[in-house]
Amino acid sequence: MFYDCRLTHVDDGSPFNFTELIRRAALRSQHRRQLLKARITNTSPANLNIPVTPVKFEYKIDFSIGTPRLPISAVLDTGSELVWTQCRPCEQCVEQVTPIYDPSKSSSFSKIPCTSPMYAYELFKQFNPPKCQYACAYGSASTRGVLATETFSFGGKHSAKLTFGCSRESRGDFAGTAGIVGLGQGKLSLISQLKFNKFSYCFTPFNSSRSSHLLLGSRANLERSASGEAPQSTPFLNDTNFYYVALRRISLGKTFLPIPSSIFQYKASEGRGTVVDSGNGQSQLPQPAYDVIKKKITSFIRLPVRNMSSTVGLDHCFAVSSWPPHPAPPRPAC
Incomplete structure (x- = not known):
């Protein structure tokens, strides 16, 4: 029995230039070496x-x-x-x-x-x-x-x-x-x-x-996207148990909001700063920054504001008359 097997290179049809192709090939070889070494020595996987x-x-x-x-x-x-x-x-x-x-x-x-x-x-x-x-x-x-x-x-x-x-x-x-x-x-x-x-x-x-x-x-590397776009990154500010990053400004649409950068300033001695926390389902901000954002959003969304702190734990919600569908009365939606 005869099989015609065609092999296609992993980067076939990609938009990468020659230098980028060489770099990607070198990284794959290094990852492969780490994996083989881990298997041989029976240590943690690459x-x-x-x-x-x-x-x-x-x-x-x-x-x-x-x-x-x-x-x-x-x-x-x-x-x-x-x-x-x-x-x-x-x-x-x-x-x-x-x-x-x-x-x-x-x-x-x-x-x-x-x-x-x-x-x-x-x-x-x-x-x-x-x-x-x-x-x-x-x-x-x-x-x-x-x-x-x-x-x-x-x-x-x-x-x-x-x-x-x-x-x-x-x-x-x-x-x-x-x-x-x-x-x-x-x-x-x-x-x-x-x-x-x-x-x-x-x-x-x-x-x-x-x-x-x-x-x-080794798989946790910053790689270019398929379109060749370089990834964006920001360094951590410390080596304590928390992952602090430097938050500078916040924009709404294309407009930067008038929030002083000092509000987000990292101070290890005071436990101040911006923490990346996957266990928190919401982004939380200092009150002065939150007030500015809340005011700006309210100016865009012209709907009645409802405080739902006692029910859903959110203090700035909007009453949407189209939800649920009529004839039910309007209910607040966050």
Whole structure:
């Protein structure tokens, strides 16, 4: 039997010039070398591509924990450090879609001794937890439990032993997931423990059918688009657990708003600045900047304004008479 197999180069038909084609070929070779080296030495992979799914106003990743593997999901959070999941026995657990992880049924679970200096880690000390427990807070949500190590599996391919929080007491709304995966810069975050020096993510809109992706390692590179357009980037301002960026100005349409840049100025000693936080479903601004934007938007949208703070938590909504359709009375829409 004879097969006629035709091969097409990966950059065939692309708009890249000769220099860019050479650069892309060199990068592919370097990525390939890293991947082969990781397989030979049985270390962390050169890269990981983990699907990300929208849930409510957060984004979650799916993975497995324990031996045998238990599939669970957790909120992806660049604004925190700890990786944790709810565990049995639960003194107080919030509702989650997947079964709650039971460490007694996993052969790879290992509780960290109470004498470990990990319990004195600065992240936990600020919440003053009881002896031999960790505690973390996320605004109106929180978690408390014991520290342990366990096998985590991502994408069905890569497994790693991670230190994590085995939560026995959880409060708040975690969008039906089992916990949180922290991507901060601290030593307990997923990035630090997997020893990846870079990551990137692309979040598609909540109503989109396209998948979002979390890229870890060598795949998290700034690449030109198919049209040859160079990517835009901005540096982080510090190396603490939070990712601060320099916000200078805000425009509405093509007009820059009269907001002093000093309002957004980064000051580490005061905890001031603009933080990139994937665990927050809304962009939040200092009151002076918010007031300017609110006033400008109101001048464009000539509809009755409604304060919906007590119902949906938003103070500046507009009453749209066409929703829902008549003959129902008008309802406020944010």
